[in-house]
Structure formats: C-alpha cells, structure tokens
Amino acid sequence: MDDLDRGILGLLSADARISVATLARRLKVARSTIQARLERLETSGIIVGYTVKLGEAARAGRLRTTVLLTIEPRAQAAILTRLKAIPEVERIHTTSGRVDLLLQLAADSTAQIDAVLDQIGEMPGVKSSESLIHLTTKLDRAV
Numbered sequence: 001m002d003d004l005d006r007g008i009l010g011l012l013s014a015d016a017r018i019s020v021a022t023l024a025r026r027l028k029v030a031r032s033t034i035q036a037r038l039e040r041l042e043t044s045g046i047i048v049g050y051t052v053k054l055g056e057a058a059r060a061g062r063l064r065t066t067v068l069l070t071i072e073p074r075a076q077a078a079i080l081t082r083l084k085a086i087p088e089v090e091r092i093h094t095t096s097g098r099v100d101l102l103l104q105l106a107a108d109s110t111a112q113i114d115a116v117l118d119q120i121g122e123m124p125g126v127k128s129s130e131s132l133i134h135l136t137t138k139l140d141r142a143v
Contacts, residue, residue, distance in 0.1 A: 001046070004029065008037055009046075016050040062106045064134035065113050067120065069101040075125020076100070082123055088116045099130075 007027050011018055020038070024031040041047040071079055083089050083103065091104040103120075107113045110133075117131055 004033075005037060005041060005046075008034065008041065012047070012050070016052070061108060063108070063110065063113060065105040065107070065117075066132045066134065067101075067103040067105060067117070068099040068130040068132075069103060069120070070098070070127045070129070071100045072125040072127060073100075075123075079123055079125050083120070086116060086119065088112065 004027060008023060011023055011026060020031055020034050024034045027034070038047070069079075079101070080092065083092055083101075088105045088107045089103055090106050091102075093102040094100065095102050105113060105116055107116065113131070113133070117129065120126060121129055
C-alpha cells in the first residue's frame with residue numbers, strides 16, 4: 001500500500017458512497033487510476049465491502065458493554081463456539097496481557113446484559129470476567 005491507497009481508504013472510511021470521480025478529483029489522479037486501485041484493493045482483500053456506519057441516533061436504544069474474559073487455555077475453542085451462538089455478542093478479540101478475550105456486547109437493557117453475563121460466566125472454562133458498560137462515544141475512527 002502506498003500513499004494513494006491510504007488516501008482512497010481514508011476518503012472511503014469517511015464516506016463509503018463517494019463516487020470514483022470525486023475520489024479522483026480529491027486525490028488529483030485520473031478516474032481510471034482510482035478504478036484500477038479500487039479493483040486491486042478489493043481483489044487483494046484490503047477492501048472486503050462497503051457499509052453504513054450507524055450514528056448515535058440509530059444506536060440510541062442499545063447498550064454496549066465490553067467484557068474482559070479470563071479463560072482456561074484449553075477451553076478457548078469451545079468457549080468461542082458458545083460465544084458465537086449468543087446474539088448479543090457483536091465482537092470477540094483475543095488479547096495479550098492479563099485477559100484472554102475481549103468481547104463487545106449490545107443489548108436493549110441492563111437486565112438483558114446481566115442475563116448474557118450470567119450465561120457467559122456459567123460456561124465451562126471461564127475463570128473470571130469484568131464488564132464495562134459504554135456510556136458515550138467521544139471518538140470513533142474505526143475503519
């Protein structure tokens with residue numbers, strides 16, 4: 001990836017609906033160059049799709065929670081399978097450091113979050129968990 005690729009990705013991250021012509025104009029290159037770069041970024045797997053990023057208004061009724069999970073090392077595969085079956089679990093990350101997994105949950109109420117946390121805590125191989133309810137988003141640069 002070079003500066004042009006990073007420029008394309010930056011503009012697409014801000015507005016996935018931006019036209020090829022506008023990309024070319026803003027990056028000061030030919031439209032055909034942008035088209036070729038987009039095709040290469042897509043076929044190489046750097047761009048895997050174009051999506052809508054929901055704002056606070058769309059997420060207003062949903063509570064987000066980060067869960068820090070410590071597990072038995074040999075239980076990871078089974079725990080991941082069970083976590084993937086829980087609809088409130090949006091993301092699962094493995095981590096380095098004092099915890100093994102970082103989860104992001106989304107639910108409609110604290111009672112629903114509590115029920116999911118109980119379900120996770122009862123899984124064989126889960127040693128401990130710590131949960132953090134998200135209050136407001138101050139910055140989101142996620143691509």
